[in-house]
Amino acid sequence: MTRPADRPRWTLSRVVGMLLIGLFTLSVYLFLYAPLIVTALFSFNDSTVQTLPFAGFTLKWYQDLFADEQMLTAIAYSLQVALTAVLIASVAGFTFALIQVRTKPKGHRVLDALLTSPMVTPGMVLGISLLVVIRAVNMPTGFSSIVIGHAAFITPLVYFLVAQRLRVADPTLEQASMDCGAGPIKTFWHVTLPGTRTALLAAALLGFTLSMDEIAVTFFLAGTQPTLPVYVWGLLRFGFTPEVNAAFTLIAGLSLSLLAVAGLVLWLSARRHRVTLTEHVDDDGSLWDFVTDTAYEPEDAEELQPSTM
């Protein structure tokens, strides 16, 4: 029952400080989530006017949504675009990451900067710069132009995440595999890919959700057929219906469940890896490592702490 000397005492200023920190943290989370919760709540609100107080619960907007042919067509179109773009971006981004990290070509820093630059380009700039080129080569805007635009910003993402992973991976594993007589393809399949697939999966999922709701680039590159965000954008600007709230809520729910499933898969695979690769825990501590190797951090962090009890 004696208070240990090294434990901080509960002085007034300390309590006030803790309260302030707690209040700040809470309000930031509230600020980040309130808008999302508001949209979800209003998708069930029985009124065409978006204001308080709530008029009552209804599923009308969801029914309208599923009866809206144009909206459904737009969703299907967006799915097609996202899948194609992610496929291209995954192959290209993965290949580039391998080239960069494993061969370290001359001027790889410059290549790295150029390759990742679309990630920090505003969508509008990417959109209009691609548009002028596409117009110049007389390519019609539509599916292919949207896919090009999306692949242009998803590829750097895949590249970035996979390259991060490859940099901390041990190249001697691959050399060992070759020494044991495995060919390059076998080595790639059994050593390189398993070591990076979590990063690849995370990048592909992030790319997929980004593509599904991209508007800034798509707006310029879409032809006559709108993707979901472009269609919704039109609805929002000219005559809005609460149906849009329902669409947003459904899509957000879908993205987040996808994220949760991906997180679970990554976590399970990282846990399995842990058994064989425990020596490999890097203290890099970057967030992306967490995203890709969720299971490493918390437990190890605890193990490393000297037990004070």
Place this chain on the structure above:
Amino acid sequence: MATIDLTSDGLDTSSVVADKPARRRYVAVIPMIVWIVILVALPNIYLLVYSFWKSSLGTVDHTFTLENYKTLLGSDVFKLLFRRTLTIALVSSLLATAIAYAMAYIVVRRFGRYKLLAALLILIPLWVSYLMRIFAWKIILGDNGILKGIAKTLGLGESFTSAFLYSQNSVILTLTYVAIPYAFLSVYTTLDRIPSYLLEASADCGASAWTTFRKVVWPLSRPGAAIGFGIAFVLTFGDYVTPAMVGGLSGTMLGSLVLQYFGIANNWPMGAAVGITIILTGLIVLAVVSLFSRLEAPLD
């Protein structure tokens, strides 16, 4: 297709065997260079070239002229929009970086083993539709919005709500909201890398919490804050979705101008010129930021 197969095959072998001939390495780089040229270099260069052409009666006149830039620099509307866009982007990225920094500091130092969960919770909004997040602010701030409803029940005057309705403030608020997760990601990764023994050592040497922050934590995390600010600035400076959604007339930004030139006005060269000014401003800010992002001494 054949060339791509060939090079990717070359990549696999050179990836595993260190002593391949140097020539193979150069071959492996070719697909990357092709990609960069087609999707990064060419579009930007062509946009620059485009901005030196002129639109006459809907067609583009392919002779070099500085007229677009002269028109822009002589236009009061452009100057006003430029100043406003700069202010909005600076204020909202500064706000976002400050909030993200404080939040990242609290998460890293106070959340213990739950810090990754806490960090992930801040990043999750990035997975939720961009349009939805902005539109949600329209529901909150807009005509007959929630804010107005709350203000009415509390008996606050019109002046309170009109400050946040279709104005510059509503754009700043929304862009700050959008930028926080990006800034947080950048700050968090640098703060999390600072080993706690450095802080303990500083405290053992008798430094107060504030001195430790000023002399140890801030110098080591400044690069993260600077890069976070840079990314936030570039992304907010070129935005046109937010001003269109919550800005109204007084919240119009340069991005809205580009949209107009590429759309209704059908004057692509002029739009390209505005686009180039946006790119240049972003590059200048990034260059300034990179001066601040250098560490005084390496961490290890």
